Amino acid sequence: MSMQAHEIASPPAREPFEARRLREMALSAGADDVGFVSIDDPAIAFERAEILAAFPYARTLVSFVMRMNRENIRSPARSLANVEFHRVGDETDAVSHRLTRKLEDMGVRAAYPAMAFPMEAARWPAKMWVVSHKPVAVAAGLGKMGVHRNVIHPKFGNFILLGTVVVDVALDSYSRPLDYNPCLSCKLCVAVCPTGAIAPDGGFDFAACYTHNYREFMGGFMDWVETIADAKSAAGYREKVEDAESVSMWQSLAYGPNYKAAYCLAVCPAGEDVIGAYRGDRSGFLQSIVDPLKKKKETIYVTPLSDAEDYVKRRFPHKRVKRVANGMRAASIASFARGLSLRFQKKRAAGLSAVYHFAFSGAERKDLTVRIDNGRLEVGEGLIGKADLVIRADAQSWLRFLRKERSLLWALVTLEIRLRGDPRLLAAFGKCFP
Numbered sequence: 001m002s003m004q005a006h007e008i009a010s011p012p013a014r015e016p017f018e019a020r021r022l023r024e025m026a027l028s029a030g031a032d033d034v035g036f037v038s039i040d041d042p043a044i045a046f047e048r049a050e051i052l053a054a055f056p057y058a059r060t061l062v063s064f065v066m067r068m069n070r071e072n073i074r075s076p077a078r079s080l081a082n083v084e085f086h087r088v089g090d091e092t093d094a095v096s097h098r099l100t101r102k103l104e105d106m107g108v109r110a111a112y113p114a115m116a117f118p119m120e121a122a123r124w125p126a127k128m129w130v131v132s133h134k135p136v137a138v139a140a141g142l143g144k145m146g147v148h149r150n151v152i153h154p155k156f157g158n159f160i161l162l163g164t165v166v167v168d169v170a171l172d173s174y175s176r177p178l179d180y181n182p183c184l185s186c187k188l189c190v191a192v193c194p195t196g197a198i199a200p201d202g203g204f205d206f207a208a209c210y211t212h213n214y215r216e217f218m219g220g221f222m223d224w225v226e227t228i229a230d231a232k233s234a235a236g237y238r239e240k241v242e243d244a245e246s247v248s249m250w251q252s253l254a255y256g257p258n259y260k261a262a263y264c265l266a267v268c269p270a271g272e273d274v275i276g277a278y279r280g281d282r283s284g285f286l287q288s289i290v291d292p293l294k295k296k297k298e299t300i301y302v303t304p305l306s307d308a309e310d311y312v313k314r315r316f317p318h319k320r321v322k323r324v325a326n327g328m329r330a331a332s333i334a335s336f337a338r339g340l341s342l343r344f345q346k347k348r349a350a351g352l353s354a355v356y357h358f359a360f361s362g363a364e365r366k367d368l369t370v371r372i373d374n375g376r377l378e379v380g381e382g383l384i385g386k387a388d389l390v391i392r393a394d395a396q397s398w399l400r401f402l403r404k405e406r407s408l409l410w411a412l413v414t415l416e417i418r419l420r421g422d423p424r425l426l427a428a429f430g431k432c433f434p
Contacts, residue, residue, distance in 0.1 A: 016172040017108075022062065029098040030091065031064035031163070033153065035140025035175035043139035043177070047132055054130045055111045057168035062099065063133070063140035065153055065160040066092045070274065073159060074266045076292045081266070082258045085161075089115050092163040099165050109168040115161055117257075124218065125328065125335050133162035141175040146183035147190065148198055148264035154182050157271025182270045186278075188286075189264035192293050194300050194319060196311030198264060199346075206342040208308035211326040212301045213261045216252040219327020220301070224249055226325075245299075260301070263293045305434045307347045329403050333364040333395050336402065337379060340433065346375040349432040354425050357387035364395035372432060389421035389429075 019036055026034040039058045051058050072084035096112035103110040119128035134151050143151040150158045190198045197209035231237035252258045267290050269278030278285045297318055302309040304323045312321050330336035349372050358368040369384040397416035400406035411417040
């Protein structure tokens with residue numbers, strides 16, 4: 001038998017698939033709206049390599065939205081919001097499955113990632129999801145990102161969940177992004193956020209949002225497990241974790257992880273189907289939707305000495321602050337570098353102006369320049385300019401120090417970490433990343 005007989009033939013070239021037909025298929029599968037993006041669209045260039053790694057034949061991304069019931073999401077009883085998140089999330093995956101099956105029956109290769117979970121958990125703490133649904137939806141003309149970092153659909157508002165199906169056919173036409181942003185810049189999301197994660201100037205404190213809203217997800221779950229491991233007895237565990245918290249974690253384990261807030265979604269008035277109540281009676285909208293969430297007595301989870309801790313105590317004194325860890329610890333120097341912007345605390349960095357050079361050696365060689373200038377952060381590859389403090393460290397020793405597995409003093413004595421410059425700047429650096 002010749003070598004050619006063993007070769008896998010390339011699939012024959014296809015005529016472009018009709019976008020109109022694919023849209024009808026997606027809608028009949030249960031989607032509420034749909035758009036299409038080419039794998040070569042510059043708007044999703046940062047996603048291309050990872051999509052092709054998961055689905056090498058990808059040529060088109062089918063992005064679609066699923067509506068959620070607004071009043072469930074708005075309720076101060078967050079069990080109502082979470083059952084809607086879970087129900088519509090399951091239906092989003094079901095729509096992806098049905099559309100993929102229809103395409104497969106036609107001889108078209110197709111695959112889909114989950115709306116949320118499961119993800120590629122082995123990648124933690126790096127990016128675990130295969131496709132970033134939000135930028136794909138924006139490129140597909142299904143909405144724009146609001147101040148609160150959620151996609152706002154022009155008709156349904158932000159009361160939507162997103163799905164993506166990847167197919168191996170090109171289309172005869174593709175969607176265009178919206179030429180306007182439905183976001184009203186009303187800043188209600190800023191006013192209602194219990195951790196201050198959404199800033200009036202458009203800034204976003206990822207760590208604040210993640211620590212509280214996702215308390216019963218990845219990092220919060222890790223912290224809970226370590227609390228159990230550290231407890232010497234049941235009584236010792238109960239000193240740190242209240243019974244209601246244990247029951248809440250059980251509920252998330254049994255019925256799907258529950259969000260603690262997502263208030264930014266609840267109060268958003270944007271979208272044709274939503275805006276009428278806000279424009280017709282703004283005072284009534286605030287009293288019936290915004291105020292109950294602001295006035296709700298609840299526990300807010302924060303990392304110690306963070307901007308969020310200060311914010312809750314000042315803005316919502318009736319809400320109880322509880323200090324926790326959030327599992328955002330670096331597993332590599334690369335993840336340390338990526339995580340700096342996610343953990344940076346602008347207010348803690350006020351008044352600090354310094355340039356740091358990090359030179360890592362050993363198992364992971366990498367040079368970084370970190371500039372902190374009165375609440376602003378810049379992270380760059382290489383050693384750039386003149387540093388106020390130079391940190392030379394063995395990569396693994398630095399990571400153990402960050403994880404509090406190795407004391408800084410011992411690392412300095414053994415020369416695993418060496419400093420050149422004012423050592424007080426290292427303490428100041430640490431305060432910016434609690």
